Amino acid sequence: MTAELENGQENKHESVQRDIIFCKDILAFLDFIVQKRNLTQKNVELLKIGLDGGGGFFKVCLNIQTKETTNRGDLKDSGVKKLFILAIVKNIKENYFNVLYIWKLLKIDDLGSYSISTDLKLANILMGLMSHSSAFPCTWCQSNAQNLNNEGDLRTFENIRNQYLRWTASGSILKKAKHFFNCIHEPIPQKLGEPVILVIPPPELHLLLGETRINQENEDKKDDIREENISRKVITGDSEGGSNPDQASTSKFNSDVANVEVTKLNLNAQETTIVECNELNPFNTDRALFQDVLTDEMKRKIIISGPNRPMGPSVRNIHTNKSFSVEYYYTTTKTGQKIDRFCLPFRGHHENIYEIGPQSGNFLNIIDLLSRYDPLLKSHITNKNNRNKYLHHDTQNEIITLMSKSVVKEIVSEISKAPFFSLIVDTTQDISKKDQLSIIISHVKVDLDHDKSIAGKIEIKESFLRFIEIGKNFECVILSTLKELKIDIGKCRGQGYDGASKMSGKYSGLQARIKEKVPTADFIHCSAHNLNLVLNGSVQNVSEIRNFYGLLENMYLIFSKSLPRWQELNKSKEENAMIKKTLKRLCPTRWSSCLDCLSAIKYNYKCVMQCLSTFILICKKTSDRIEANSLQKSMSSYDFILLLVYQSKILENISLVSKLLQSSTVDLGRACELLSSTIDNFNTIRDDFEILHAEATNLATSWNIQPKLKSKRQRMDKTFFDELATDTGIEDSLRRFQIKVFYESLDIIINQLRTRFISMNKILINLLKPFEEITKIVSHSNCCISEVIPLVSTLEAYLNSEGSNFAGFGTMKDELKNNLKLRFKDATLKNYLLFATFLDPRFKGNFFTPNKCKIVIADLKREYEIIQNHDVEVVGSDKIDSSNENVSLATLILSTASATPPPSKKKKN
Known part of the structure; x- marks a missing residue:
């Protein structure tokens, strides 16, 4: 009959017409064979179904095996020559849909009890499995790649079907099949209650011959294989001499089985010899050579007992391997150190050492570069037979982990030598929305002179220890971490946190609970963070300043949300020969950085106003035209210019102090001096409002803006009939701005600078x-x-x-x-x-x-x-x-x- 079968990959479904020769009634055919062989159904022990696609034909065969007997003549009907072809078709792909079509066409499940003999590819197809993944490489059990030495749970047809249903429910994504034990189809044989291994036994002959072929191609084992007179021609089944090809093939098949057993024994003996040589000298004599590269822990975990330890270029020469391992570990570890020192990523998207490209990552690219100047290294990484390259990403993570442990150990040693230290803690969210606690220790490192009695170089250091995923109890996590690192909390003399009540609370905050255990651990609010809160308070409590910064944010958004508008602004800068200063977005957490935003407005004011006029004329959306018109109207007022000059003055003083306070070299005395001078500067600005007004007037005149504030309607407070006088407001707009905006915001800044840093001044006074x-x-x-x-x-x-x-x-x-x-x-x-x-x-x-x-x-x-x-x-x-x-x-x-x-x-x- 002619059938429409699949001719492409499983996901492409390219159909093709093929003629199929098949047995229409397989049960009647079985009864006919039993009758002709003078058998009964009781004598039939097993029906073996064979599937194969060699020679350009896909064939389904039947073999009838009778009960065990000691008479050799009773087995003559179970040989290869007694096979019956149930179906045959020419030139089709061996895929799931074609095998399923022929299986249902023959109705093989009507036979009841049967066994299947096939190769590994067709075994996966019959069970509904995809090609082997690195996670679950076994066809007959569910053991993962890390536990192949142990016996995993045997697959059953029912389990495969359930995993397939789960995979389809998750969206039938092929890349996620490894999470469902590689099950992407329903099993073809209807044997739901039986283990797979009983229906489809492992093809021992295919596996054994394939292993022998791989071992024969290994250059290091050719001599041993030749000694046993096993040639490539015998293994591949090529015929040699004789007029009867079938007879020659049968005799060579028998010799193949005997020679394969001899080869397997010989290879096991050779592997035993290599292991014994390594156990006699497991790189113990190389320890002195690793002093500048690896720590003792790294040598013990990687070099001596590492599971992926490379064997070296020579199998027999132990001394050659020893010197090679020294150079190889030196290269890989130093490469990791350099990448880590410059804070570069190790891995890339494509991690194949044989195909190095831009996506291979920094680690593999540096190794590839070094191999061009080192013939021994190049021969090792290009040798595909030696699979232990020590370049896998797990090995890279191992190098990073061991180096980090060594660094932390050195940091803890320095902290332990210091008489005191301060604790700095902060939390932040990572990309997976998990709260990460960072622990930093500030301490003094003293380098003694040659006589070790007088202090030489004194250095203040801030050392990061680790990130910790944290829940609620900060105190227990910090104390347990310090205890684990063997850092004495009794030496703590300072705590530095932000202003959150959970951290700085006077009664139940983290600083209070630690101070209960260590009374000498005084809490000091983070100076830079505290200074940022000072600005935040002055902005949020004055409505005019708050609206001013909202206007700046809207101006940035109207340009940034459209690429043509941003290009129009850059073009306007080039035409007017303006200084190229890019518009900046306001940072909601760092107010001192807003100085860059105000500076960009000053330099680009004319270009921004020109572009807004263009948008009003050519923009098609009504909402965008209204927004641009409102923004242009607000920016063309003298109120905007006066606030721009005033806030620039404030942020110029704050920004410099904020950067100095964030320096790791600043001490307590210097910080107090900076804050004291800042207060003095703000008091000077408060007395110089006329100078500020004159500067704003000159700037407005240069931008063709009339230097006059908008007049507002006087607010009349409601009075009762018996009141003699009313509370009249300030009529002068400039005077109102001076009192309601200028003085009010400055007073907030000055008062908060004095009150927020009072603890720091108190500690400094007690010391000095x-x-x-x-x-x-x-x-x-x-x-x-x-x-x-x-x-x-x-x-x-x-x-x-x-x-x-x-x-x-x-x-x-x-x-x-x-x-x-x-x-x-x-x-x-x-x-x-x-x-x-x-x-x-x-x-x-x-x-x-x-x-x-x-x-x-x-x-x-x-x-x-x-x-x-x-x-x-x-x-x-x-x-x-x-x-x-x-x-x-x-x-x-x-x-x-x-x-x-x-x-x-x-x-x-």
């Missing part, structure tokens, strides 16, 4: 002027307070007299040390500094024991006697001479030492 703390210490001792207060006043007067020469805390510290060095030796100077530190109770209990304090005070008293011998008067606050710069401060410190007795035995503080 610990007079109150010293007085508290002395008041608890046997010393008379009246003797100490004059000394404290003298020290304060001295600092005030010298303060004009100090640019900051660092300069003041150097000045103090220089004054002391002029009078005393280095050894004595250390004692003074130690004693000065002892006066501060925050350091006193952490570093100095009572015995050490007694020694220091004794040294100070001896020096005090030396000063008295030089006729320097120190007793009595009114008689202290502070004019001599060389001895005044030293004398003052010694006077304080003489007035402070050593700690008593009862109180060790």
